[in-house]
Amino acid sequence: MTPDEIVELTKKHNFFSWSAQGAVNPIPMAKAKGVYFWDAHGKRYFDLNSQLMCVNIGHGDQRVIEAIKAQAEELVYAGPGMASKVRAEIGRELADVTPGDLKKFFFTLGGAEANESAIKMARAYTGRHKIIARYRSYHGATAAAITLTGDHRRWANEPGISGVVRVFDPYKYRSPLYNEGDSDEAFARKCLDQIEEVIMYEGPHTIAAMFIETVTGTNGIIIPPDGYMQDLREICDKHGILLICDEVMAGLGRTGAWFAVDHWQVVPDLITMAKGLTSAYMPLGAVAISKKISDYFEDKVFYGGLTYSAHPMSLAAAVANLRVMKEDDIVGNSQRMGKVMAGLMDDLKAEHPSVGDTRNIGLFGCVELVKNRKTKEPMGPYVGASPEMAKLGAYLKDNGVYAFTWRNLLHTNPPLSVNESELREVFEVINKALEITDAAVK
Ligand SMILES: Cc1ncc(COP(=O)(O)O)c(C=O)c1O
Structure with missing residues (x-):
């Protein structure tokens, strides 16, 4: 099957969660290893959400x-x-x-x-x-x-x-x-x-x-x-x-x-x-x-x-x-890499006016985006998506980062097996992506 056929046939007979069915646009996932997965086109994604915050040890552990x-x-x-x-x-x-x-x-x-x-x-x-x-x-x-x-x-x-x-x-x-x-x-x-x-x-x-x-x-x-x-x-x-x-x-x-x-x-x-x-x-x-x-x-x-x-x-x-x-001392790694993530979060906050707050404990993190730091006006509504948040999500996806974005939140929950250079690599993409939300700051 071609990637398009996989998506088409999947959508034809499968009912997706939390979605209007006509709006779903699934990635045809083909294989996964460590912090990455690949789609059927061969495109690689950094799995910044461990799928649904669940692939804790990383993908494909033999x-x-x-x-x-x-x-x-x-x-x-x-x-x-x-x-x-x-x-x-x-x-x-x-x-x-x-x-x-x-x-x-x-x-x-x-x-x-x-x-x-x-x-x-x-x-x-x-x-x-x-x-x-x-x-x-x-x-x-x-x-x-x-x-x-x-x-x-x-x-x-x-x-x-x-x-x-x-x-x-x-x-x-x-x-x-x-x-x-x-x-x-x-x-x-x-x-x-x-x-x-x-x-x-x-x-x-x-x-x-x-x-x-x-x-x-x-x-x-x-x-x-x-x-x-x-x-x-x-x-x-x-x-x-x-x-x-x-x-x-x-x-x-x-x-x-x-x-x-x-x-x-x-x-x-x-x-x-x-x-x-x-x-x-x-x-x-x-x-x-x-x-x-x-x-x-x-x-x-x-x-x-x-x-x-x-x-x-x-x-x-x-x-x-x-x-x-x-x-593999996965819990210790989560704690150590959590400290690295906290530093990278601080850098984002220092550089981007759209970052209202950042929070993480271990590798459980999110960036809270605002249109104005003083009023804390959220970058996206409580229900539904704003154009800025949609654009942010699309940019990350286009640039090979699979992330959970909704409301005014960008979640950062990589597999707990992630190493420092992988973490820095994905935060570089986030750093660029936040120029999109910065542009909406009033
Ligand atoms: C905190 C929390 N509780 C419960 C659930 C439900 O788990 P499941 O989807 O496996 O039924 C979730 C799922 O995301 C969750 O995040």
Whole structure:
């Protein structure tokens, strides 16, 4: 098939996500290695978004590919009620890196299912119904996960499940609670006071869980100010509310730690994960469950299950992926390259008037673009694209950089295996590309 035939036939019979079907324009992806992928024309792209922030170890790692092949030879499928060698191994490999007493895992096919399952566990454990979530969040596209989701992707899926209450985010750059010069602790306190007020009005005894992305992903890499996570843990404990951290995107090395909560030494009651768990070599999600919650289910039934829960092929990819992460010190590399990225971000901010703010923790980053630094007028709207942002995205694509741009955000989430010269190479292209948004500065 020619590249055009691939695109045409793909579009003819495939229904794409989050899109008006007539508007999709997919790249005919042909092969991938390391931080790069190639289209069917032979054009090379730097994968600055690790596809969907998920190919954490980089593309085409032979060690994971071989493990998948070997598992296919040994045992392709076992029902979710079975034990198997690979199922025994994954528990040990994963428990080795999860924080505190989160040492039991329920395996799903992806992040949304992990979040659905976490909600069920929290409601059953607490006997309470409500869940507090935040506005600048995405938790998945299934019924409960999209209701938890605070961003506009929820709107078309409403009313959704009952009992979700939303609070505001610790979004320093735009929060009306932040005053120039406030310390992290002071800003955290104000955010948490507001959350405590919501808890009081809702009735703490009605709230099962606080459900947050530890570091917010697609809604703009919002890094909690120091003290926020620790004090949120205390508030939850005070009221018997579970703390559930969605680390589907932030987990597995993305932030320069195995889990983002590790930066603040906070142990949630449940962590949900997916993406980097297999580096997307196979589909897999998981809920990491604390001892008190797994103990609760020792003599009570968990009413949840999936035909492909703990699928051996996915588990084999996860075991091999975790071993690669450990062998290659992928988490350490994410931390070290995150520092390089922070320096490159500072350079962008110094050079480009359209850069309002830059944020990154490890290799989880974004550039927030504005038309005016004083008014912080966004370069693109909350929903939809501005001509400037569309032009920026097109320039990057034309120049061989695959990046996630939307609203007024340019995300920088390369594979965690990236090296310094690769990082510098891609930031050079970004540096040129930002002349487009600079031209729109008023
Ligand atoms: C923070 C977060 N939670 C949940 C999900 C949903 O995961 P999945 O698409 O695997 O269902 C995503 C996906 O991007 C995510 O970023």
